[in-house]
Amino acid sequence: MKRPSEAQRDASPQAPRPFLKWAGGKGQLLEQLWPLLPAGPFAQYFEPFVGSAALFFALRPKSATLSDVNRELIDCYRAVKGHVDDVIAALEQHRYDEVRYYEVREQQPAALALAARAARTIYLNKTGYNGLYRVNRAGRFNVPFGRYTNPGFRSPESLENLRACARALRGARVCVRDFGEVVRHAKKGDFVYFDPPYVPLSDTSDFTLYVPGGFGPEEQARLATVVDALTGAGVVVMLSNSDTPMVRELYARYRIDTVTAARSINSRASRRGKVREVVVRNY
Numbered sequence: 001m002k003r004p005s006e007a008q009r010d011a012s013p014q015a016p017r018p019f020l021k022w023a024g025g026k027g028q029l030l031e032q033l034w035p036l037l038p039a040g041p042f043a044q045y046f047e048p049f050v051g052s053a054a055l056f057f058a059l060r061p062k063s064a065t066l067s068d069v070n071r072e073l074i075d076c077y078r079a080v081k082g083h084v085d086d087v088i089a090a091l092e093q094h095r096y097d098e099v100r101y102y103e104v105r106e107q108q109p110a111a112l113a114l115a116a117r118a119a120r121t122i123y124l125n126k127t128g129y130n131g132l133y134r135v136n137r138a139g140r141f142n143v144p145f146g147r148y149t150n151p152g153f154r155s156p157e158s159l160e161n162l163r164a165c166a167r168a169l170r171g172a173r174v175c176v177r178d179f180g181e182v183v184r185h186a187k188k189g190d191f192v193y194f195d196p197p198y199v200p201l202s203d204t205s206d207f208t209l210y211v212p213g214g215f216g217p218e219e220q221a222r223l224a225t226v227v228d229a230l231t232g233a234g235v236v237v238m239l240s241n242s243d244t245p246m247v248r249e250l251y252a253r254y255r256i257d258t259v260t261a262a263r264s265i266n267s268r269a270s271r272r273g274k275v276r277e278v279v280v281r282n283y
């Protein structure tokens with residue numbers, strides 16, 4: 001991983017960008033997060049709530065472990081990493097059309113080969129309503145069709161970006177894991193960035209709906225315990241969360257900075273506003 005102080009962020013058109021839209025995606029916050037990053041070098045980078053991996057793609061560390069509990073998401077990274085040409089070929093079969101969208105949505109991911117499964121995830125992400133990822137009680141993706149002038153999931157630029165992402169993923173281990181389990185492998189000299197589902201700002205906020213069972217106060221407290229353990233072991237940790245009393249209390253012993261994000265603050269996309277987030281650091 002490059003030392004951010006030495007290397008300016010590569011914002012050139014060839015630099016990889018997240019190929020999925022993801023709730024809480026850090027793309028728009030990179031500029032504010034950049035000066036808060038620790039000076040490396042680090043043996044290994046961990047991103048245990050990887051989502052769209054915005055920070056990973058900006059940093060492009062040589063050695064990384066990317067994980068999440070969302071299997072469809074992780075399968076997508078595995079496919080792009082190992083079989084990007086097959087993913088592109090499968091994406092080229094997809095069409096932006098409402099009837100087709102619902103047919104693809106009905107497909108069982110497990111019944112598809114890895115590259116086709118990844119292409120399905122990318123297609124649904126780019127053509128579904130608001131780029132949401134939501135499943136029903138049975139674990140089936142249930143986001144309705146989205147209206148776009150041009151969803152661009154197979155434009156030359158997005159396919160080129162997919163190739164750039166595949167190159168960035170070469171040195172990364174990607175796995176389906178709970179955050180607490182994966183960081184057991186982190187050692188002194190490693191850097192972990194936690195970007196968990198956020199503590200809700202209001203009752204209508206849907207940030208906890210990523211996974212069945214959600215990510216409630218107990219999970220937030222468990223995460224704080226993991227941060228304490230890593231700190232004790234000499235691992236460098238940065239964490240994002242919403243700016244709420246609960247978060248400030250959980251991380252009272254650490255350095256806390258704030259950044260401002262333009263976010264949907266509840267499930268209605270029309271209710272967008274500026275939201276303050278905290279960045280917790282143990283360095």
Ligand SMILES: C[S@@+](CC[C@H](N)C(=O)[O-])C[C@H]1O[C@@H](n2cnc3c(N)ncnc32)[C@H](O)[C@@H]1O
Pocket residue numbers: 022023024025026027048049050051052053054055067068069070177178179180195196197198210211215
């Ligand atoms: C705020 S998003 C991460 C956004 C990401 N940083 C980005 O730039 O797109 C939170 C992620 O945590 C994952 N998640 C929820 N519970 C988890 C758990 N117990 N362990 C690991 N990942 C979890 C969700 O699937 C979701 O992808």
